[in-house]
Amino acid sequence: MTNIPQLTTDLFLGGHWMGSSAGTLTTYNPATAEAITDIAAAGEADVDQAVRAATTVLHGEWAATAPSMRGVLLNKLADLVERDAQILGTLESLDMGALLSVTQGFFVPDLIATLRYYAGWADKINGHTLPNNGYMGQSVLSYTIREPVGVIAAIVPWNSPLMVLGWKLAPALASGNTVIVKPAEDASLSILHLGKLIEEAQFPAGVVQVLPGRGSVAGEALAKHLGVHKVSFTGSVEVGRRILRNSAGNLKRTTLELGGKSPQIIFGDADIEAAVMGTAAGLFLNSGQVCAAGTRVFVHRSVLDTVLDGLRAAASAQVLGSPFEETTTMGPLVNSAQKERVLGYVTKGSAEGATLVTGGGSPEGTGHFVEPTLFTGTNDMAIAREEIFGPVGIVVPFDDDAEAVAQANNSDYGLAATVWTGDVSRAHEVAAKLQAGAVGVNGWAPGGPQMPWGGVKSSGLGRELGYEGILADTEVKTVSVIV
Ligand code: NAD
DSSP: OOOOOOOOOSEEETTEEEOOTTOEEEEEETTTTEEEEEEEOOOHHHHHHHHHHHHHHHHTTTTTSOHHHHHHHHHHHHHHHHHTHHHHHHHHHHHHOOOHHHIIIIIHHHHHHHHHHHHHHTTOOOOOBOOOOOBTTBOEEEEEEEEEOOEEEEEOOSSSHHHHHHHHHHHHHHTTOEEEEEOBTTBOHHHHHHHHHHHHHTOOTTSEEEOOOOIIIIIHHHHHOTTOOEEEEESOHHHHHHHHHHGGGGTOEEEEEOOOOOEEEEOTTSOHHHHHHHHHHHHHGGGGOOTTOOOEEEEEGGGHHHHHHHHHHHHHTOOBOOTTOTTOSBOOOSSHHHHHHHHHHHHHHHHHTOEEEEOOOOOSSSSOOOOOEEEEOOTTSHHHHSOOOSSEEEEEEESSHHHHHHHHHOSSOOSEEEEEOSOHHHHHHHHHHOOSSEEEESSSSOOOTTSOBOOSGGGEESOBSHHHHHHHTEEEEEEEEEO
C-alpha cells in the first residue's frame, strides 16, 4: 500500500478551515470498500456564509486585483500543484479508485495545463469598439466591456475531480469571478488538498472556497441561492435538469456538462490496430467512468471479425486491482451502488438479446470491481441507449457511411464521437454530420485547455475550455457615449 498523505477534511470557508454544524460524511476506498475518513459536510447555513464571503471579496479586494495579478496567482497555484502532484494523485486514486498513473500522470497534469492556459488569458479579455449609426444626429462612441458573471458555484463529479474542477476554476478566476467549489460525496480529498494550495498561493480570502457535502443539501442550496450568479456543473443528466430548475429563481447562468453515449465509428479503411487500441481506451480507461467513453462501437462489416478479436484481446489483457499497483490497468468502480448499476446493465443486455463477447462478471473479494465487458447487438438496446458509466461497450455492425452516421446520431446524447478512417475526405464529411460537441478523428477524445468541450442534446448546455470558457464566465456590458 502506498503512503497516505495527510488528509484535509474541513470546509474552506472565507479563508478559514472549519467544521460544519450540519455534520459529516464518510468517504471510502473503492478498492477495499473500507472507510478512509469523515469529511465535514456543508449545510445550508455554510453555503449562505460562503456566498456572503464570495460576494464581499468579489466587489472588494478581488475587483481591485489587477488582471495580470490574477494570472500571476493562477501560475503560482499551477506551481504548487506541480510540487504536490504526487500527493494530489494519491488522494484522488485513494477515494475514487482511478489508477495512480492516470491521476498523477493525466488528471493532475491536465489541471496544471488548464491553470497555466487561463493564467495567460487573465489580462487579455477584451471588449470591442462598435461602429454605429449615431444618436439623434450626434456621434456615439460605443464599446463593450467583458465583466465577471459574479459568484460561481462549481459542482463537480467523482470521476476525475481535479481535472474537471480545473475546467471550471481556471477560466472563472482568470475572468475575475469568485468560486464556491462543491466536490462530489465520494471524491473530495484531492480537491480539499487543492484548497490548501489555494490558501498557500494567497488568493484573497473568499475568492475560492471549498464546501464538500451532499448534493441534496449543499448542491441544492448553491443552485437555489439568489446570491449565486452561475452554476457550472458536471454530472448526470438528471441532476443537471434539477439544477436548471433550481437556478430559475434568479435566472442563473448555467454550464451543464452532462453524460454521454459516445459513438466510435471504425470504417473498413482504418488502421485497424490503432482503431482497436484507441477504442479499447475509450471503453476501459478509468473503468469506463468517463463522460466521453466511446461505448457504442460501430464497425464496418468488412472488418467486424478483426475488430472483435482485437477488442476481446484488449479486454483480456486488462489487469484489475489496486490503483497503486504498477501492474494494474483497471481500478474499481467508485462505490457499490455504481458496481450494482453496471452489473444490472450486463443482465439487461443479455435479457434484451445482446451477445456477450467477453466479461460481464465481477471478481471475488472486496472492492467494487467489474470485468471489462463487451457485447454485440443493436443500437436500440438499453445498453446502447443509456449511459452505464462502467467498462461496458456494445459493438454494432454497419454497411455504409450513411447508416453509420444515422446510427451514431440516433441517441439522446451528443457529447463526443470518434471516427477511425484512412480517408481524409470521409473523415471531414462524417465529422460534419455527427451530432456531437467534439469529434476525434483517428484518436479517442483528444482534448486540452485550448479546445472547447461540452455536449449537444441531453449531453449538456454551453462549453468549457478554450476562449469559450472565458465567454461563458463573463457578461457583456455595452457603453455608449454621446460625443
Ligand atoms: P451526479 O450528477 O450524481 O453528481 C455530480 C455532482 O452533483 C456531485 O457533486 C453531487 O453531489 C452533486 N449533486 C447531486 N445532486 C445535486 C442536486 N440536487 N443539486 C446540486 N448538486 C447535486 O453525477 P456523478 O455520479 O458524480 O458523475 C457521473 C456523471 O457525470 C455521469 O453521468 C457522467 O457522464 C457525468 N460526467 C460528465 C462530464 C462531462 O464533461 N460532460 C465529465 C464527467 C462526468
